[in-house]
Amino acid sequence: MTSTPTVADRQPGPQHLIAASAQELTKVYGTGDTVVEALRGVTISFRAGEFTAIMGPSGSGKSTLMHCLAGLDVASGGRVQIGEVDLTGLDDKAMTTIRRDRIGFVFQAFNLVPTLTAAENITLPVDIAGREVDREWFDTVVDRLGIRDRLEHRPAELSGGQQQRVACARALVGKPSIIFGDEPTGNLDSRSSGEVLGILRAATDEFGQTVVIVTHDPRAASYADRVVFLADGQIVRELQRPSADDVFEVMKNLDEIPAPNGPGAAGAGSAASGPIDRSGASGPIDSRAGSGPDEPGETPPEANPYEVR
Numbered sequence: 001m002t003s004t005p006t007v008a009d010r011q012p013g014p015q016h017l018i019a020a021s022a023q024e025l026t027k028v029y030g031t032g033d034t035v036v037e038a039l040r041g042v043t044i045s046f047r048a049g050e051f052t053a054i055m056g057p058s059g060s061g062k063s064t065l066m067h068c069l070a071g072l073d074v075a076s077g078g079r080v081q082i083g084e085v086d087l088t089g090l091d092d093k094a095m096t097t098i099r100r101d102r103i104g105f106v107f108q109a110f111n112l113v114p115t116l117t118a119a120e121n122i123t124l125p126v127d128i129a130g131r132e133v134d135r136e137w138f139d140t141v142v143d144r145l146g147i148r149d150r151l152e153h154r155p156a157e158l159s160g161g162q163q164q165r166v167a168c169a170r171a172l173v174g175k176p177s178i179i180f181g182d183e184p185t186g187n188l189d190s191r192s193s194g195e196v197l198g199i200l201r202a203a204t205d206e207f208g209q210t211v212v213i214v215t216h217d218p219r220a221a222s223y224a225d226r227v228v229f230l231a232d233g234q235i236v237r238e239l240q241r242p243s244a245d246d247v248f249e250v251m252k253n254l255d256e257i258p259a260p261n262g263p264g265a266a267g268a269g270s271a272a273s274g275p276i277d278r279s280g281a282s283g284p285i286d287s288r289a290g291s292g293p294d295e296p297g298e299t300p301p302e303a304n305p306y307e308v309r
Contacts (some may be wrong), residue, residue, distance in 0.1 A: 018083070019178045019210040020069055021045040025078035027064050027233075038064040039075070040233040046178065051204040051211045053221035055251060056230035062214045063182060065230065069212070070103055070180045071095045083177050100129050104171030104179035106200075106213075108186035110163045112155040118166045119151040125174045133173070141172045144206070145199055161192030168199050172209065179203070181213035185220055197223045218247035229254060 027039040038061045046052055056062045067073040069080055071087055080087040082102050087095065105111070112121045122142070123133050142148050145165045155163055164184065171179045181200065185193035201223045203209040213220070221227045222244040229237040231254050239246055 017048055018045050018081075019048045019050075020083070020212070021081050022065070022069060022075075023079045025065070025068060025080065026076045027061070027068060027073070028076045037233050039068070041078070042230075042233070042235060044228065044235060046210060046212055048177075048210050049204060049208045050226060051201060051224045052213075053224035053227045054212065054214045054230065055216070055218075055221055055227060055247065057251075057254065060230040061233040062230045064233075066180055066182060066212065066214050070105070071099050100125055101174075102177045104174055104176035106164070106167050106171050106179060106181040106184040108183040110155070110160075110167050110187070112163055112166060112170075114155050117152050117154055118147060118158065118162075118169075121155070121166055122151075122169045122173050124170065134175070137175065138173050141169050144202065145169050159192070160188050161195055164188060164192065164196045165199065168196065168203070172203060172207070176209075178210040178212060181211065183215060184213055185215070185217070193217075193220065218244040218251060221247045231255065 021044065023043050025039050025042040026037070029036045029038060040061075042061075042065060044065075054062045054066060064073065068075045069082075071080075071082075071090075082098060085098060085102070087098065090098065099105075112118075113124065116124065120127075123138070126133050142151065145168060147162065147165050147169060150158060150162055150166070153162075155166075158166065164187075167184075179200075184200070185196050188196060197220055200211050200213065204211055204225070211224075213224070215221055222242060225241055227239045227242055227247055227250075228235055229239075229250055236254065237250055239250065
């Protein structure tokens with residue numbers, strides 16, 4: 001009996017322990033009296049095969065950090081790497097290639113093309129890149145996500161949960177080094193939220209996929225191996241394999257926690273050592289994940305991250 005293929009099996013070339021990293025990252029909006037420091041010297045690494053959640057109050061810089069890491073926004077200072085590739089100074093064409101070939105995206109608004117079927121949406125990044133779709137991997141992903149009977153449906157014919165499953169499949173089928181999710185359950189009810197979070201959890205446990213999400217919801221964060229907390233553009237705390245209650249307690253007292261070891265400092269954290277029970281792909285969670293619009297001073301994700309801006 002053959003084993004289920006993993007993302008690592010499907011990615012060409014050598015594998016790297018660190019899937020993405022930032023060093024002394026800064027982001028400043030405005031000038032003069034209107035200047036806002038969204039990121040203040042953030043240093044962080046994300047290990048391959050680890051699920052990380054980034055949390056913080058509105059305006060903390062968490063979405064700005066993710067957008068800079070994903071090449072959706074340009075930092076004011078510091079460096080960002082995806083694997084061994086330094087994003088600093090890349091032009092639009094090179095950055096688009098990195099986003100298309102190395103990064104998967106799962107957004108709150110799904111970002112599916114309404115005129116395409118689910119199957120066509122799933123393979124869109126690979127098709128734009130002019131690459132051949134790995135049909136064995138495609139079959140593995142759509143079967144694991146339970147959407148085979150929806151492949152010929154267009155987004156308007158799918159529920160919100162089904163649309164986000166398609167978005168997750170799109171991110172996985174491209175065989176990225178890392179998947180970024182910006183409030184991926186923010187538009188879903190509690191049951192669909194639990195299903196999507198279970199899928200992202202399984203992507204790490206079963207496929208070896210690196211996943212980073214931004215969320216407001218402690219229950220969503222509890223699916224992660226590691227939770228990183230931001231406040232005022234700096235990393236102030238980390239938790240390893242926390243419960244929802246653990247996350248809630250830190251969020252409740254976040255204003256009282258000083259930034260450790262200087263501005264924005266944080267290490268790679270520990271890699272996941274094995275599967276974690278997070279209620280499974282079909283287990284509902286109790287409250288709606290995510291809340292509200294983009295944070296003040298932070299840039300929304302572009303409509304199509306796979307094309308040159």
